[in-house]
Amino acid sequence: MDLRGLEAVLAVYENGSFSAAATALFLSQPALTRRVAQLERELDTRLFVRTPHGVVVTDTGRALMEPARRAIREAQSIRGAIDLVRSGTRGRLSVVGMSNLSVGFGSLVADFHESMPEVEFRMASADTTAAAVGMVEAGLHDLAIVDLPLTSETLVAHPVVSQDFLIVLGPGGTETPPDSPIPTVTAAMIERRTMIHLPTQQFPQQRGMLLYEMLRLQPAAHMEVSTCSLLVPISQSGRTVAVVPRPVALVGRAEGLALAAPPKPIKRTLAFARHPGNASGAVRHFLKLAGAPAAAFA
Known part of the structure; x- marks a missing residue:
């Protein structure tokens, strides 16, 4: 079910006419009418009846309004959650490395947590650098601490110290x-x-x-x-x-x-290695705090 159809139906119900609803949604009236008609076909019911005195919502149309509002609120919540993860404000960040390579990064982790307290941070250990790289390649962690040169052909490395x-x-x-x-x-x-x-x-x-x-x-x-x-x-x-x-x-x-x-x-030279497709807000912010140049993500 297309959310745009639900938005169109709610707009007609709340504005009292197709023309006013089209104006509220910045649509042409024919475009809005098509969205309502498509939803009526999907539900196999009439949602509105046109009369000389205006548009009247049917019983089935009235029953749809509250579920439609909930669906739109949930969709907005989903978009908001995704935007927070993209920006790095929320989400998770997982870093893996050998214990000897992790020495000296305690202050970096503390700075990251202070600046992004809503991001769940996890530090994992690996027996070898190759194992840490393999975990990032498999998508189990976001970043691997590596001692350059990097042996992986899949990951990209950001030298930091x-x-x-x-x-x-x-x-x-x-x-x-x-x-x-x-x-x-x-x-x-x-x-x-x-x-x-x-x-x-x-x-x-x-x-x-x-x-x-x-x-x-x-x-x-x-x-x-x-x-x-x-x-x-x-x-x-x-x-x-x-x-x-x-x-x-x-x-x-x-x-x-x-x-x-x-x-x-x-x-x-120590570096953080990541998959090229992983450039979430949390990853970018962590690497920025670590000293990786912004141009690395260009």
Whole structure:
């Protein structure tokens, strides 16, 4: 049933004539008459009777008026709800990523929630970046946190932050005052130490090994931990070395661990990946807060 036909019938009933109804709806009178006639054919009943004194609504027409009003109100409510989702005022936003890549985005999530409190936000975790990308490709989440380069041919990536890595050194003669400058690492600082790192299967590019290669050394031993959040606590246990993002390293320094900078910068670029067809208001606003350029959606 066409809502335009219901609007036409209500307009005739409320304005008392076809001509006045056509004016109210900004239609020609023939166009309005066709809409009413089409609805009468669909319902197989007469809704109005023309008399010398004007238009009279039939009993079936009168019975239609209140349901018609409800249908139009519901349609307006649907349009309003869709407009709110498109604008980002309402709806849902789901982001997925590995725990080690999510470090440092807490303030972004807080800013998003403060600016769009009616949007339901969900942060999910994945075992690998490839798994996070696959979830977005399958439509299970809106955005994936990825470490560039992006391997997907389906998604588009919006680079948002470049992170540098620092070296966290466990106890063992390298302690420095918390407010002192961060020194550049030397071979003596890391030799005969155990390298703590994330699983090699999930992270084939081990930045700890990159550091040892720069200094032409080999770790005394390896210790694999499941998540980035364990790197600093375990570093407090003895002669260890871990190469971690700067925000994680600064946490370690606040807890008494020594830091060092690599001989050459070790960096990564983090991005949010989305399906090109997903440009909802919530997605656009989140990426804008993250620093993605507006031109990315052009």
